[in-house]
Amino acid sequence: MQEKEIAIVTGAGRGIGLAAAKRLVEDGFHVVMVDVKADPLAENAEALKQSGASVEHHVLSITDREAVAAFIAALPRLDVLVNNAAVFWDGKFDEITEDDFRTMYDVNVVGTFVISQEAAKRMERGARIVNVASRAYLAGYAHAPYITSKAGTIGLTRAMAIDLAARGILVNAIAPGLIETEMFRSLTPERQQQLIALQPTRDVGQPEDIANGIAFFASPRTKNVTGQILTLDGGRSMGISLY
Numbered sequence: 001m002q003e004k005e006i007a008i009v010t011g012a013g014r015g016i017g018l019a020a021a022k023r024l025v026e027d028g029f030h031v032v033m034v035d036v037k038a039d040p041l042a043e044n045a046e047a048l049k050q051s052g053a054s055v056e057h058h059v060l061s062i063t064d065r066e067a068v069a070a071f072i073a074a075l076p077r078l079d080v081l082v083n084n085a086a087v088f089w090d091g092k093f094d095e096i097t098e099d100d101f102r103t104m105y106d107v108n109v110v111g112t113f114v115i116s117q118e119a120a121k122r123m124e125r126g127a128r129i130v131n132v133a134s135r136a137y138l139a140g141y142a143h144a145p146y147i148t149s150k151a152g153t154i155g156l157t158r159a160m161a162i163d164l165a166a167r168g169i170l171v172n173a174i175a176p177g178l179i180e181t182e183m184f185r186s187l188t189p190e191r192q193q194q195l196i197a198l199q200p201t202r203d204v205g206q207p208e209d210i211a212n213g214i215a216f217f218a219s220p221r222t223k224n225v226t227g228q229i230l231t232l233d234g235g236r237s238m239g240i241s242l243y
C-alpha cells in the first residue's frame with residue numbers, strides 16, 4: 001500500500017482549520033492538527049480518530065521557532081502545510097494600540113513565516129504550502145492590524161512562491177470573506193448584519209467552503225499553479241451590489 005501523504009493544518013482546533021483537517025482526511029492525507037490551545041483541539045482530534053480518521057494532534061504556537069523546528073523534524077515526511085492559524089479582533093484606527101498591531105503581525109505573519117521556513121527544510125519537490133489570508137487584505141472598517149497582517153500574508157505567499165519554485169514547492173493562498181466561525185460570531189449581531197448586507201450573495205460562507213479551496217491547492221493533482229490567491233467571499237471583492 002502507498003504511504004499516505006502528510007499534511008499539517010495549523011489552527012486546526014476549531015473553525016476553518018478543523019474543517020480543512022476533516023476534508024484533507026477525506027482526501028486521503030494523514031493530517032497533523034496543530035493549535036496553540038489544547039482545548040478543543042484534543043477533543044476534536046480524538047473524535048476524528050474515533051471515527052477512523054488518520055489524524056494526530058500537537059499543541060504548539062507557530063511563533064515558537066524552537067518548538068516548531070523540533071515538531072517538524074520529528075515527522076516522517078511532509079507534503080502539505082496549511083497555514084490557517086491567526087488571531088483577529090476589531091478596533092477603530094484611533095483606538096487600537098501598538099500591542100494590537102504587534103500581536104496580530106507576530107502571529108499572522110511572523111508565525112506563518114516561521115513554520116513555513118521550517119517546513120520548507122523538510123519538503124521535497126511537489127510539496128504544497130497553502131496560506132489562509134483574508135479578503136480583508138483589500139480593505140475593511142476598523143480592522144487596521146488585521147488588514148495589514150493579511151496583506152502581509154499575501155506578500156509572503158508571493159515571495160515564498162518565487163523563492164521556493166526553484167525547489168518545486170508550490171505556495172498559494174485562499175482569501176476567505178465572511179465565514180461563519182467563532183471569529184465571525186465574536187462580532188456584535190449588528191456588525192454581523194452590516195457585513196452580510198455587503199455581500200452580493202447576502203450570505204455568509206461556511207468553513208467547509210474554505211476547506212474546499214484549501215483542498216484544491218493541497219491536492220497532489222494541482223500542479224503548475226503557484227503564487228495565486230483564490231478569493232472565496234460571496235463576491236464581496238467585486239464591490240457592493242444593490243438589488
Ligand SMILES: NC(=O)c1ccc[n+]([C@@H]2O[C@H](COP(=O)([O-])OP(=O)(O)OC[C@H]3O[C@@H](n4cnc5c(N)ncnc54)[C@H](O)[C@@H]3O)[C@@H](O)[C@H]2O)c1
Nearest residue numbers: 011013015016035036061062084085086134176179181183
Ligand atoms: N472566519 C472568517 O470570517 C474569516 C474570514 C477571512 C479569513 N479568515 C481566516 O481564516 C483562518 C481561520 O479562521 P477561523 O475563523 O477558523 O478562526 P478561529 O479563531 O476560529 O480559529 C483560529 C485558530 O488558530 C489558533 N491559533 C491562534 N494563534 C495560534 C498560534 N500562535 N499557533 C497555533 N494556533 C494558533 C486558535 O487557537 C484557533 O483555534 C484565519 O487565518 C483567519 O484569519 C477567517
